[in-house]
Amino acid sequence: MARVSVDISRRGGDSTFGGAQSCPACKQLLSSEQLEANLRVCPECGNHFRVGARERVAQLVDSGTWGEIAGNLRSADPLEFFDLRPYPERIEEAEYETGLAEAMITGTCRIHKMDVVLAVMDFSFLGGSMGSVVGEKFWRAVETAIDTHFPLVAICASGGARMQEGILSLLQMAKTTCAVELLGGVPVPFVTVLTHPTTGGVMASFATLADVIIAEPGALLCFSGPRVIEQTIKEKLPDDFGRAESNLDHGQVDMIISRLELKDRLVQILGMLEGGVACALEPLWEEEESRPGRRGTLAQALDRIKAFANPSRRSS
């Protein structure tokens, strides 16, 4: 099938329109420059607006260090799915509207000079739904993390499985879980950041299998969405149902971090985990120099640990 080429460079990755918009939480009128400069967090009330995948990368990554992985993967139409409109047309429209090729972008980058493999989902691409391409991209991100020993960070935003790929979309939950299990075989940190909203199949697979789970304030994080539950129990749910704060109270996430602090805190957490990684890779009692090829933050962490464990080495 020939892919109709659409000019996707004209539209940016973000989902807001030019001009001002009012904050749904505090009604404050905010200009789009103001919002973008404040990482799409309302300066008045701290409400977190949704962020597109490209903009998220720009927020987190040291400039000029992003190298995309598997950027050439595109959805096929294995079921020849046609509801009110054909699936390929929905894809094409999402490509046009978001400037993205899929609901997840993956790449290697540096965050505060730390090497990281990053996977970022975008809710504005068909609701951030997980189909074959998202599953395969996640798998390749994991492979890269295993090969390089760079930590893996996944920024999640998803309404669940991509219905138009039927059972194959459901099986991406199994696929991404197998990837996490493979990653578990090496001492490489895996951290997820759950943003508004992360639900369904993504929430019930890799998003909740990380070593450390971070949530953004106010994010809806659940398996079944509020509407489905309301239909089942025939009652209106409280506003805080499934929110990040409720998830924290019930022990489902490690912490809630404001987007304004995310970059710093992420690097802090990864750095602490990598301190452990260095120990696991090269036990302290082996007095050998680090093998060639190891570099960057990992080597530094290793040196720090050696210095800590054996202060006399510092003078030598």
Next chain:
Amino acid sequence: MRKRLTELRRLPTLPGVHLKDEIAKISHRLIELNRNRQLDRAVWDKVELARHPKRPYTLDYIHLMFPGFIELRGDRCFGDDPAIVGGLAAYMGRTIMVIGHQKGRDLGARTRRNFGMPRPEGYRKAQRLMNLADKFGIPVFTMIDTPGAYPGVAAEERGQAGAISRSLLCMARLNVPTVALVIGEGGSGGALALALADRVLMLENSIYSVISPESCAAILWKDAGEAHLAAQTLKLTSSNLIELGAVDGVLPEPRGGAHRDHEAAAEIVKDALEDSLRELEAIHPRVRRQERFQKFRRMGVWKENGMTLF
């Protein structure tokens, strides 16, 4: 007509020009043109068979297949979920761990079993039993029959999503052979949580789907009345799934369906389980795990540099 529709959609939105009605009219005519009522009906018959109230459930198969079954209960954390049953079964001179969704036969049992919709406790019990099996080298056999994981506030608060993901991770991790069989309804993540296995089999008249046809119709067609069409479009029958490579095998049912003859159905399942275990146990555990990963890695269809890959 399809082309005309695409063209209409491509037109830039101009003020004062209303294309919405035109687009809706054409897409509805397209649906009617493409509708194959005979096929929809045939697929819907399968959906109804998969949900048939007299169809054998997990405990029916267990009692017919394994004379000595010891049920193990509880998640050691919060409670025991009757929507998932599991335990040790004597099987051809050895032990296997059997775990499955359980629906209720009469009104009281249906309520107690929550219509086969597990809460997190159910998935945690399943994990506990699978880990126990792994410790003693006991193969794991799961039976899938659920409309889905229970959508409730308390279930969410106790971590429904994490319970499912960790059940998946537990199955990915096992060193023992695993066989999963969809016996009725394979509904979404709540079903998959017990189906990340070395061999995934389906009974002929069972279904396995990312979403129920009713919900899919409500979301995508914006009309719950289109459930028959949604069922056909989702490709959720056993023959669809084997074609898509989503399952490893389909087991024939007794004439008219498994509900007509429970004993014969159990006999078929027993033979298939024996064949699968014989095959799997010939493989080294490490290789078996790798093959499991590779199998699920291959799940999906995408295009890379313009080529469609399976």
